[in-house]
Amino acid sequence: MTLARRSLTVVGAAAALGLALTGCVAKADVAAAGRLTVSSTADACTVSAHTATSGTLAFDVTNKGAEVTEFYLLAQDGVRIVGEVENVAPGASRTLTVVAQPGEYFTVCKPGMIGDGVGRTGFSVSGDKVAVKGGDAAQKTKAVALYAAFVKDQVGQLLPAAKTFAQAYRTGDDATAKAQFSVVRSYYERIEPVADKLGTLDPRLDYRELDAKAEGLDWTGFHRIEKDLWVPAAGALNSDGATPADKDWSPSTSAERGAYADRLVADLQELYGHVHADAFLKDLEAQGVAGISNGAISLLDEVANGKITGEEDWWSGTDLSDFAANVEGSKMSFSLVRDFADSKGAEGRKLVSQIDRGFSALEAELAVHGSLDAGFAPYSTVTAPQKRDLTDLLNALAEPLSKLTGTILSR
Numbered sequence: 001m002t003l004a005r006r007s008l009t010v011v012g013a014a015a016a017l018g019l020a021l022t023g024c025v026a027k028a029d030v031a032a033a034g035r036l037t038v039s040s041t042a043d044a045c046t047v048s049a050h051t052a053t054s055g056t057l058a059f060d061v062t063n064k065g066a067e068v069t070e071f072y073l074l075a076q077d078g079v080r081i082v083g084e085v086e087n088v089a090p091g092a093s094r095t096l097t098v099v100a101q102p103g104e105y106f107t108v109c110k111p112g113m114i115g116d117g118v119g120r121t122g123f124s125v126s127g128d129k130v131a132v133k134g135g136d137a138a139q140k141t142k143a144v145a146l147y148a149a150f151v152k153d154q155v156g157q158l159l160p161a162a163k164t165f166a167q168a169y170r171t172g173d174d175a176t177a178k179a180q181f182s183v184v185r186s187y188y189e190r191i192e193p194v195a196d197k198l199g200t201l202d203p204r205l206d207y208r209e210l211d212a213k214a215e216g217l218d219w220t221g222f223h224r225i226e227k228d229l230w231v232p233a234a235g236a237l238n239s240d241g242a243t244p245a246d247k248d249w250s251p252s253t254s255a256e257r258g259a260y261a262d263r264l265v266a267d268l269q270e271l272y273g274h275v276h277a278d279a280f281l282k283d284l285e286a287q288g289v290a291g292i293s294n295g296a297i298s299l300l301d302e303v304a305n306g307k308i309t310g311e312e313d314w315w316s317g318t319d320l321s322d323f324a325a326n327v328e329g330s331k332m333s334f335s336l337v338r339d340f341a342d343s344k345g346a347e348g349r350k351l352v353s354q355i356d357r358g359f360s361a362l363e364a365e366l367a368v369h370g371s372l373d374a375g376f377a378p379y380s381t382v383t384a385p386q387k388r389d390l391t392d393l394l395n396a397l398a399e400p401l402s403k404l405t406g407t408i409l410s411r
Helices: 008-014 136-170 174-190 192-196 201-206 209-214 222-229 254-275 278-307 319-342 346-367 384-401 404-409
Strands: 035-040 045-047 051-053 055-063 069-075 081-088 093-100 103-109 118-126
Touching: 035 069, 035 103, 045 103, 045 118, 055 069, 055 081, 069 093, 081 093, 081 136, 136 174, 136 222, 136 254, 136 278, 136 319, 174 192, 174 222, 174 319, 192 201, 192 278, 192 319, 201 222, 201 254, 209 222, 222 254, 254 278, 278 319, 278 384, 278 404, 319 346, 319 384, 319 404, 346 384, 346 404
Parallel strands: 035 055, 051 118
Antiparallel strands: 035 045, 055 093, 069 081, 069 103, 103 118
C-alpha cells in the first residue's frame, strides 16, 4: 500500500488529532527522553523508538545512504505532514523538532526525495495535550511551510507513479494502465489548486476533450490517455450529451501513444521542478494562510463542477476516486488553518465544528461506495438518489467552508 491509498474513514478519525506545527524549538526545551535518532538508508528508516510522551520531540536524522534523503512525521491518515526535514545529504545529519500531541503517527524516509518512501512505521505519542509556543504570525508561517511540504510530497509520489503508468500505456499494457489510472490521478487531485495557478500546465495535464477544443488547444494529458484506455462504444456521446465521441478522434497509434506518454511525464516533471523551486515557497508565503484556506474551498468546487456530475472521468468512470482525493486535499488544507478559525471566539469554534461534521458526513457517504485503498465503484453504478445525497452533503460542507477565509482574516 502506498502512503496515498487509504480509506477515507481513517482520514476522518485522524481529524480529532490536534496537530502541532513544526518549528524552531530551543534545544533546552527538548528533554532527553524527547530525543530520538533516525538512520536513513536506501531501504530502511530506523527510528530509535516507536513511542514517546507528548511535548517537544527532536528526531536526529543521519543519512547513511548514497542519495540525498528526507524524513517525515505523518499524521494517522498517512497524508498530512506533521513535520519534515529535507535535503539531508549522504553522510550528513539534520534535526527535525516538533511539538507532538497525543495520537498515532507514522515515520518514513524518502531516499532521493521522490516516491512513496521507505520504512513506513507506526509511531505513538501518549500523555496530555500540550500548548504550542509562538505567536500567531509564527504559527501561520509554519502552516504555510507544512502545506509546501505536503505539496512536494504528493508531487514526489506522483512523478514516479506516472512514469510507470505512462510506460504501461505506451507499450499497450492497457490492463495495467487502467488499474493505475485513478491511483496516479489521486496525487494530482489533492494538490490541484497549485497546478491551476501555473498557466497552461493544468490544461495540458487535465483538460477534458471538449474544454481543450473550446479553447483551441492540443488535447493532451490524463484524459487523452483515458479515452485511449477506455475506448468509447459505437454511438457513444461526449460529456455534453450531444457530441459524438468519435468526432475528430481516433484511437492513438503506437507512435502517438509514445508522444502522449512522453508529454505527460515531461509536464509532470515541470510541475515537480516548480514545487521544488524557491519561488514556489515565496508564492505560498505571499498568499499566506488565506491561500491555504482558499485552496480547501476550491477543491470542493472541483468536486461540484465535475466529479459530482460524472463529467471528469467520462470514459473510465473513476470519478469517485478523484472526488475522494479532492476531499482529502481540502481536509489537509483545513487541518492547517482550523486552529486560526477556532481562536476567533464562539463563532469561530462553531464554524470549525460545522466543517468537521461536514467532512465526517461526506466521508462516510463516500465510504459506502468504496475507498482509495480498495477502489471505488464505477460512477455509473451510483444511483440518482445516491448522487443527490452526495450533492446535499457536499453543499452542506461547502457553505461553512466558504466562510473559513473570512473568519481567519477577521480581527
